[in-house]
Amino acid sequence: MKKILALMLALAMVFALAACGGTETETQAPSTDAPATEAPATEAPETEAPAAGGIAKEDLKVGFIFLHDENSTYDLNFLNAANAARDALGFTEDQFIYRTNVPEGQECYDAACELADMGCNIIFADSFGHEDFMIQAAKEFPDVEFCHATGTRAHTEGLDNFHNAFASIYEGRYLAGVAAGLKLNEMIEAGEFTADEAKMGYVGAFTYAEVISGYTSFYLGAKSVCPTVTMDVTFTGSWYDETAEKEGANKLIANGCKLISQHADSMGAPTACEEAGVPNVSYNGSTIAACPNTFIVSSSINWEPYFEYMINCVLNGEAIAADWTGTIATGSVVLTEVNEAAAAAGTADKIAEVQAALEDGSLHVFDVTTFTVDGAAMDSYMADVDTDADYTPDTEAISDGYFHESEYRSAPYFDLRIDGITLLDEMF
């Protein structure tokens, strides 16, 4: 019996501890302050068909499915955008329903169906692994619009009410790369190293298109102002692993990298750079508070324009695009303020100039004249745009002299290994 008692007490303590841990980390829950007075759970009104001439604003309900809660920077970015869209469009709190901590499994399907039961006209999910379950729910509720970030299947699934969205973040990374190249030039001029030694380091999460597209555009941005630059890339095999990201950055610095950037969600790489005094181009938002001496600039995706787009479509009775790619022009791809303390002089002006060229179409990030693969220029590349188990290349992506990234579907599919970039390892 003692064992029973011990076990039970242990369990009780585990629960108590887990509960305590939760409160400490609870920072600013986006909508805690104002209480939602009525519980709309039970009414479950019949959802009206949104396509038929739109619906009244006060009848609209939007459901959001988040993989984690506000303690994850990834989900916080979506939560903040949803709150911003709600305020900008003038909706009340109980018209936006948030489900947090929804795993990428049957729970996602259940959550989507419950939101539909509650009368949501639009249901949005933020994580790649939610896609299959959103499609399952979309088939069951043809009158509800299902929108999914980062997914790849909307354009081949043939459902009128399932949509993918992403942003042309490669443009943002290209601009950030320009800032990196200028910094390298400044350091070369100051005699810190020779032009041939100009090598950057990049800490990526996984070796697949989303990350490859990101680091390649970053590299091309740097190369456009600093032609001799090369780059080493290392992968952590995780979207969030502070230790691995920090170690990766330290390894790159030890290998002679003069500037570091990253595509992963922790503060690992930026803090490693600050400690080593190596300039850093960040991602997902400014890290200037933690890295005042080394932070140059950061690119990130702002989801608010997409949320406003999908809501306005439903309000006006218009169809939502199967694939929606946010750009610099839509305000979906944003750069933080340049940190004058770390960046080269004139960085902000140069970024503005390049951004204008990207926006008016005179400049393309993946211009085939700016890079080679195995020593040869590319004039044709079949990309794997339509998702299938065998990764069959199916779509010609190069035309008019550049690689058309994020045009045939919203999620990135650029996965060429271009010259000048060395992959130290691979991680799937």
Place this chain on the structure above:
Amino acid sequence: MPMNKQQQAPLFHISKRKALPWYQAWGIRGAAIILALVVCAVATTLMTGEDPIQVYITMFEGAFGTSRKIWILCQNIAILLCVSLAVTPAFKMRFWNLGAEGQVLAGGLATAACMILLGDSVPNWLLICIMIVASIAAGAIWGLIPAFFKAKWNTNETLFTLMMNYVATQLVAFFVIVWEVPKGAGKIGIINQSSEAGWLPVIGGQKYLLNILIVAALTIGMYVYLQYTKHGYEISVVGESERTARYVGIKVEKVILRTMLLSGAVCGIAGLLLVGGTDHTITTTIAGGRGFTAVMVAWLAKFNPIFMVLTTFLLSFLDRGASEISTIFGLNSSFGDILTGIILFFIIGSEFFISYKLHFRTSGKKEG
């Protein structure tokens, strides 16, 4: 805190009660729940400023608000109950099987392997038969390995089963990478979404009904097995005292092996129901900690499969209610976990006061 038999009496001491009449025992449990609700109400008001009554109503609606919610609740109960049923015979034998998580994963992985590798090549009925055999075998083997070492060399089964969980998790992680779609996604996604090959049949138009019926049958089966069969009796004798069991001629090693085979096999069925019945995918987290929650379920119900229906109901209800609170009130989901923690704390505590009595030095004051 050893209580030495000295002249100085301790401030209080604990003694085992005689069995309480059922109405007193349930009275203590009822009081504990009321107390728990009061503490939760105070916590809610202090921490969030929400109306506690409204919070309780929301919890209730989260579990029962719509027919879909009731089905989901029943499904959650069914899967948790299935895993709890699986660990029960082992626990009754005082074999600390903390490896249910891994055994469920092994069963699920076998199911997924059949669905992916044989999906197009064999007829559906045959595929489902193969899946059933494979999942049960995989779970059983995963349970048998620690039992074998325990029976042969008396290894520590707690550590062994616990570590088998990690092996299973890594195996699943490995095969997720092998079968991921698209490459680099780190996810298998829904298996055979278009052909629905290997999906367990939907009966009566209700996705979760089959799972619920299977687990209901398992519950009755397990009750009969533990209560009325020779095997069940042997399990309780081994659990009470291995020496006694040996003395009366029970082959303890054989009982350990047989019971863990059963325990693992039922976990394998849980894996089958999860992968083949509802989720149609496999992830490293598909067992969702149920292997450990099941430990609590089994203990709270004192290894009685019929009571376990009640305890799984309680835990699943709290879980669903907590998630509804965070959605409706826009609170962090940790707040729902706090309420669940408080309620469980009191319920587990009440079991203590049902079995034990506190004696204070000065007076015969009791707590209940």
